[in-house]
Amino acid sequence: VIEAAPRLKVISKWGTGIDSIDVEAAARRNVKVCNTTDAFSEPVADTVLAYILLFARQVARMNADLRANRWQKPQLFSLREKTLGVVGVGNCGKAVVRRAVAFGMRVLGNDIVQISPEFLHSAGIEMVSFPALLEQADFVTVHTTLNPTSFHLFNDGAFQQMKPGAYLINTSRGAVVEEAALVRALDTRKIAGAALDVFEVEPLPFGSRLRQFDNCWLSPHNANSSPMYADRVHENTIRNLLNELQQHANA
Numbered sequence: 001v002i003e004a005a006p007r008l009k010v011i012s013k014w015g016t017g018i019d020s021i022d023v024e025a026a027a028r029r030n031v032k033v034c035n036t037t038d039a040f041s042e043p044v045a046d047t048v049l050a051y052i053l054l055f056a057r058q059v060a061r062m063n064a065d066l067r068a069n070r071w072q073k074p075q076l077f078s079l080r081e082k083t084l085g086v087v088g089v090g091n092c093g094k095a096v097v098r099r100a101v102a103f104g105m106r107v108l109g110n111d112i113v114q115i116s117p118e119f120l121h122s123a124g125i126e127m128v129s130f131p132a133l134l135e136q137a138d139f140v141t142v143h144t145t146l147n148p149t150s151f152h153l154f155n156d157g158a159f160q161q162m163k164p165g166a167y168l169i170n171t172s173r174g175a176v177v178e179e180a181a182l183v184r185a186l187d188t189r190k191i192a193g194a195a196l197d198v199f200e201v202e203p204l205p206f207g208s209r210l211r212q213f214d215n216c217w218l219s220p221h222n223a224n225s226s227p228m229y230a231d232r233v234h235e236n237t238i239r240n241l242l243n244e245l246q247q248h249a250n251a
Helices: 023-028 041-057 059-067 090-104 118-125 129-138 154-161 179-187 225-250
Strands: 010-012 032-034 083-087 106-110 139-143 167-170 193-196 215-218
Touching: 010 215, 023 032, 041 090, 041 139, 041 167, 041 193, 041 225, 083 090, 083 129, 090 106, 090 118, 090 129, 106 129, 106 179, 139 154, 154 179
Parallel strands: 010 032, 083 106, 083 139, 139 167, 167 193, 193 215
Antiparallel strands: none
16 A cells, blocks of 8 residues: 555554554655554553453353342452553553552553653552563453564463463453463463453454353453544544644655
């Protein structure tokens, strides 16, 4: 597409992720690529906490039991008892951290870039290695970009390092999690469950085994849904485009 558009000057991405854009090809043609940073951090973080609470308090399960005339009281737990591991402490990761701390959770973080000491101190988050995070966290939430270092970051080896009874939540990019490895981890009950808003192939194929697990919650890449934040991204996308075109005109 880029090669077929000789007059192209700017690609202004609606949203944050640019893994669908051939950035190298754009650079060769001197085409500026813009995105909207911190686009949907707040609604995504809300979704992550919703999944954590869903697993911790079993609201959906108890509702289904009661409607089926089953008066059962499963063992629940408070978030204050648990440790959250945040893989990727960028804008979304920080928004999750703030919410988790408010619930009294212990929070561990891991990132390939250095995180502001001021944020770490104010939030009370401890940065640890990736293996250490997997070994200690009861919930692991993923907020990395998709790049060569994060592709299939969660593979068989990673699931083997996770605590028995831990939960994985992915609202970042589908290919960060090797779905075949996740299926094996769920099959063998190596982990207690997972919640996925993103997938290696979207829409999720009808025959995906992920659909078969009662302890694997699925949503259609919709964790960012929010009219207010969508309007902000509309505005920023257009602003980025106009600013870059103006710079080209002034050059």
